[in-house]
Amino acid sequence: MDRGNGAAMVHLAQPSSTNHDYTHHISNKLHDFIIIGGGTSGLVLANRLTEDPSTTVLVIEYGHLDNNSSIPIPYNANFNNNRDLYNISSLPVKHLNNKPFPVAAAATVGGGSVVNGMFFDRASALDYDAWEALGNPGWGWEGLLPYFINLPPWQWPALPSFVDAFREMDRGIEFPREGSDGSGVGVFWVASSQDPATQTRSDARTAYYDPVRQRTNLHLLTGTKVETILFRDKVAIGKEVILAAGAIFSPNILHLSGIGPREMLREAGIEVVSDLPGVGLNFQDHPTAYLSWNLTRNTFSPTPQDLTTNATFNARAKEEYDLHQTGPYTEARGNTAAFLPLSNLLTPSQIASLLNHSTPPPPLPHSYLHGLQTQHTLLHHALLTPHSAALELPFKADPSSFVLALQKPFSRGSITLNTTHPATAPPVVDYNTLSHPLDAALLLAGTAFTRSYFSVPTFETLGAEEVLPGANLTSPEDLLSALTKNGLLMPSFAHPSCSNAMMPEGMGGVVSPSLEVYGVRGLRVVDASVMPMIPATHLCATVYAVAEKGADLVKERWGLR
Numbered sequence: 001m002d003r004g005n006g007a008a009m010v011h012l013a014q015p016s017s018t019n020h021d022y023t024h025h026i027s028n029k030l031h032d033f034i035i036i037g038g039g040t041s042g043l044v045l046a047n048r049l050t051e052d053p054s055t056t057v058l059v060i061e062y063g064h065l066d067n068n069s070s071i072p073i074p075y076n077a078n079f080n081n082n083r084d085l086y087n088i089s090s091l092p093v094k095h096l097n098n099k100p101f102p103v104a105a106a107a108t109v110g111g112g113s114v115v116n117g118m119f120f121d122r123a124s125a126l127d128y129d130a131w132e133a134l135g136n137p138g139w140g141w142e143g144l145l146p147y148f149i150n151l152p153p154w155q156w157p158a159l160p161s162f163v164d165a166f167r168e169m170d171r172g173i174e175f176p177r178e179g180s181d182g183s184g185v186g187v188f189w190v191a192s193s194q195d196p197a198t199q200t201r202s203d204a205r206t207a208y209y210d211p212v213r214q215r216t217n218l219h220l221l222t223g224t225k226v227e228t229i230l231f232r233d234k235v236a237i238g239k240e241v242i243l244a245a246g247a248i249f250s251p252n253i254l255h256l257s258g259i260g261p262r263e264m265l266r267e268a269g270i271e272v273v274s275d276l277p278g279v280g281l282n283f284q285d286h287p288t289a290y291l292s293w294n295l296t297r298n299t300f301s302p303t304p305q306d307l308t309t310n311a312t313f314n315a316r317a318k319e320e321y322d323l324h325q326t327g328p329y330t331e332a333r334g335n336t337a338a339f340l341p342l343s344n345l346l347t348p349s350q351i352a353s354l355l356n357h358s359t360p361p362p363p364l365p366h367s368y369l370h371g372l373q374t375q376h377t378l379l380h381h382a383l384l385t386p387h388s389a390a391l392e393l394p395f396k397a398d399p400s401s402f403v404l405a406l407q408k409p410f411s412r413g414s415i416t417l418n419t420t421h422p423a424t425a426p427p428v429v430d431y432n433t434l435s436h437p438l439d440a441a442l443l444l445a446g447t448a449f450t451r452s453y454f455s456v457p458t459f460e461t462l463g464a465e466e467v468l469p470g471a472n473l474t475s476p477e478d479l480l481s482a483l484t485k486n487g488l489l490m491p492s493f494a495h496p497s498c499s500n501a502m503m504p505e506g507m508g509g510v511v512s513p514s515l516e517v518y519g520v521r522g523l524r525v526v527d528a529s530v531m532p533m534i535p536a537t538h539l540c541a542t543v544y545a546v547a548e549k550g551a552d553l554v555k556e557r558w559g560l561r
């Protein structure tokens with residue numbers, strides 16, 4: 001087959017099972033748009049594009065429609081729903097004790113929005129403005145704001161004390177009423193992706209697919225894996241292919257289709273359609289430390305721990321939820337967080353000396369190095385202002401698992417091919433966590449801050465005692481070693497992103513501001529992979545916004561209603 005520039009079509013693997021609801025509708029039909037991946041962004045696009053009855057859309061999704069009754073219950077978001085996740089691991093992470101880690105990638109209709117922890121927030125305006133500064137007009141806060149959506153929460157009795165403890169720190173911490181207005185820093189309530197009328201999970205399937213599944217111009221093929229996108233001059237089988245397979249698999253599908261770094265594609269025996277070194281580079285996530293404190297004089301009841309340790313309380317809570325849709329079962333992984341700028345953690349001189357690190361450039365393609373250096377300059381700028389979060393501490397009145405997530409990582413990972421078995425082996429996921437020394441320094445600053453937090457008068461009264469990493473550990477070396485050796489430091493907060501960066505091609509970018517892939521025609525990427533820099537927030541709301549804006553770009557291009 002001629003694989004030069006031209007219109008795009010896809011090559012399918014055998015369906016992964018017989019559950020492909022709509023196969024009979026699509027035989028012998030041509031579709032205007034083929035969307036690869038019926039996950040979070042894929043279903044937004046499918047909904048929006050089929051608003052115009054004259055256009056036809058086929059969504060091809062590897063996973064299935066999961067109708068299990070446990071999914072809508074917010075409390076169940078506290079447990080991993082493995083049946084709807086890919087079962088793949090990363091490469092061993094050199095700076096995390098050389099261990100491999102599980103990769104968080106959804107495999108179901110609705111994608112990550114069906115399996116996620118339901119935190120539903122936004123980063124600060126400054127984080128999105130950095131996307132625009134990387135050569136993407138219209139992708140700053142003002143350009144994205146019209147595409148964000150929001151929903152409301154429930155609280156544990158101890159929670160106000162956890163908030164008050166931040167007030168006692170005297171570090172200039174902000175307490176905005178609303179964190180979603182572009183401020184994005186401080187201690188605030190976070191919305192959940194939850195329907196307030198039924199207190200059930202709201203996801204891309206319930207919000208974007210179920211209400212419009214009867215549209216005759218929308219077809220969903222489930223249980224089917226797209227292997228490659230084929231390119232052929234002047235074969236107009238459709239207007240466009242839109243890749244929405246997420247940050248792990250979108251770069252993998254591009255590689256398998258001949259779009260990526262020439263050397264790697266040749267080594268894998270794949271014909272090069274477009275030599276695009278940036279595909280799969282720039283991979284990011286939020287590295288996360290899991291700390292633990294015990295409250296020896298806790299006076300509050302009930303606590304979130306009662307749900308797992310007290311069967312009677314759990315049964316009552318479940319009954320309350322079933323009867324009235326109220327109580328603890330309405331809460332997913334929590335609805336409060338501290339998103340802290342570096343100025344809340346360190347003095348100006350400490351910040352200056354921390355950021356004074358210079359490291360030799362990593363061995364990366366020249367064009368991408370230029371993009372990476374520009375990103376590092378923007379990260380420095382963000383860390384010097386009080387308007388962008390360096391660390392997130394989500395909390396839910398349970399100090400036994402206290403999370404510290406790095407929001408401004410300098411390290412970059414990659415998604416590459418297994419060049420020996422490119423078609424059958426999963427993508428090679430290299431988190432490369434802590435490869436830049438600033439990341440470890442920032443996490444250690446966060447650990448020191450957390451220790452100060454649990455020493456304020458409120459926590460003294462409650463008898464707070466450090467369990468992990470352990471109060472006896474004081475030097476940065478001992479702390480870092482304990483965090484990595486004891487498995488308390490994870491490379492991912494389930495936020496894989498940025499592996500097909502929207503940046504100019506000369507900076508190592510993969511897609512243009514219109515989300516079109518450089519070097520070919522008829523192909524866009526619209527999912528978490530196009531973010532150029534990971535924002536300081538959980539990603540789902542941002543993915544919805546990217547997909548909504550992406551849908552508008554496609555509609556504008558083709559004059560759709």
Ligand SMILES: Cc1cc2nc3c(=O)[nH]c(=O)nc-3n(C[C@H](O)[C@H](O)[C@H](O)COP(=O)(O)OP(=O)(O)OC[C@H]3O[C@@H](n4cnc5c(N)ncnc54)[C@H](O)[C@@H]3O)c2cc1C
Nearest residue numbers: 037039040041062111112116117118119226246528538540
């Ligand atoms: C366990 C977990 C917890 C999370 N918690 C939160 C949270 O609390 N709050 C928050 O805001 N964000 C959270 N996130 C992140 C957020 O949900 C994701 O960033 C977002 O859903 C990603 O959307 P996407 O469209 O890029 O990819 P996805 O929603 O993952 O969609 C990609 C889809 O493509 C399909 N696909 C892949 N390859 C192929 C192929 N070859 N052929 C056909 N189909 C294919 C996949 O099966 C998948 O359904 C979490 C994510 C996970 C996994």
